Amino acid sequence: MIARLVRGLPRRALILSAILLALGLIAPFYVGDYWLTVLTLILYFAYTGQAWNIMMGFAGQLSLGHALFVGLGAYTTAALFINYGIPPWIGLIAAVAVASVCGAMMGFLAFRFRVAGVYFAILTIAFAEFARTGFDNWSYVNGSAGLFLPVAQYTHNDLWRLRGHPAMFYYVLLTATVLIFIASRIILRSRLGYYCLAIREDEQAARATGVNTFRYKMYAVMISAGMTSFAGMFYAFYYNNLFPEQVFSISRSIEIILAPLVGGVGTLGGPIFGAFVLQGLAEGLNNLLNMLGIDVPGIKQVFFGAVLLVVVIALPEGIWPWVARLIGVAERKK
């Protein structure tokens, strides 16, 4: 199993992964609260980016509304926890089910009626916006007034109920990110993955060779949606408050997809590397502007936009494929 997963990877890539994992494991002992928050944010975007990547990067279905699945996961686990005291890990089962069913509904409607490309992307936005206004007016989850979880006690870590110190959340997310990375590699090396790639490259050709494109696109959407809902559970229990306006908004969806877009769509390293680059850039800009004493709202985002612009013009494949070749960890061509 493991041998099959690492086949084709240069030794250097494995060593690099091991070093990164080790650094990730010891990081909370060496960094302060501030940097722990930054690292958690990086992992969050690496995780959600990878989950999105399964749908777009592998199967070529562009979703611009992934905040929908984050929101569904967050609201399902939080509502079950607050109203019935159901621990988040049990609630997660319901959340994955809700998100996958919603993804399946979206996929079924879109793929049955041949909604594709830009139209599909805008359908995903419509679903997310629909959910946003729906939750805004749904009194069971407190509407636009927001849903609040009882605030955590930092003194004592309760992993089962996800109440505790930020470091616990960090380890939970680190584990999830490693798992989704491995899961993505397994998917890529499976029949499902090969079919998805075939659909991404040329859907008609894939259908002509006998791939049931409808079924595999549905799998990709459902897997991606279910995996994304875990990020929603994390979001709810980490931040302890949920507002439809924030959780489902289009800017959340865009945030999710920036890391894989900048890192490299369809690659395994892309989302993780992209998350590092973008958060690193944001932090660097923060420090630089603080140092220069500039405090103008919006200036950071203008720089951010400019960097995105340069990346998309200069490196259309994303940064990671280029870096991977540079440091010699790119997968060998067969």
Place this chain on the structure above:
Amino acid sequence: MPADIYLNVAVSGVLAGLVYGLMALGLSVIFGVVRVVNFAHGEMMAIAMYLSLLAFNLFHIDPLMMLIPCAALLFVLGYALQAGLINRFITRPEHSQFLLMVSIAIIIANTQLILFGPDSRAVQTPYSFESYQFGPLIVDADKLYGAIGALVFAAALFAFFRFTRVGTAIRACADNYTGAQVIGLNVNRLYALTFGLGCACVGAAGAILMISADVTPQFGPIATLQAFVIVITGGMGSMVGALFGGVLIGLTAAMAGLLFTPSIKAMFVYGILVVVLLFRPQGILGKRVS
């Protein structure tokens, strides 16, 4: 009399919808020809709104007088953007184009935030509180002037595409990219022209909208989404469809606000979008593209 209220709200929804239709018309023209979705559409409209605001505050120029200057300026911006940047992205995959347009949108929206601050701004025209009465019908003057302006601008654009040689050439590019190149059309220049014209539509719509709406740096993304909804409902690439979609969405939002609560408007609007996407993905007046 309740019947009067429904009629009044419906008419005001239709009038507002025409202005939104003009904004969406720009998006539709760009997508129909260049095949690029302008994700910075609303942000560009906010540029025109801020320009009209400045002209009003500094020189007391009526926003409606700014219609042509705003359209001209946005035309130049759109032309430059397409010629300098977007033409290189025509053959790139959709997500790459998306990232390009989103970075442009981020830059525009946050430049507005730096220049004008986060507060919402509005202008007060002499006719802000005037209205006309036609029998039981009461029409706000600003909405009426806005709708007339939008219709005139849209009609001028129709005429350009229909009756001029350049307009015909642009339609040829839209119909057959390779064919247009073969017969010697300068496709890149025509694309730039089209993008410029699409931006001119939002320029005009922005100036018109300024007489009845507030502007904030967050206005852009909301308007972009609204333009998508309208264009898809009416039919991507169809010019009449964009105006029709605008009217339909304006009417739906107004009636939903009256019959239920104003905060639920958006749900009905997106509901229409989902239904149209599923049962008529090419839009109500769109042609099916294979």
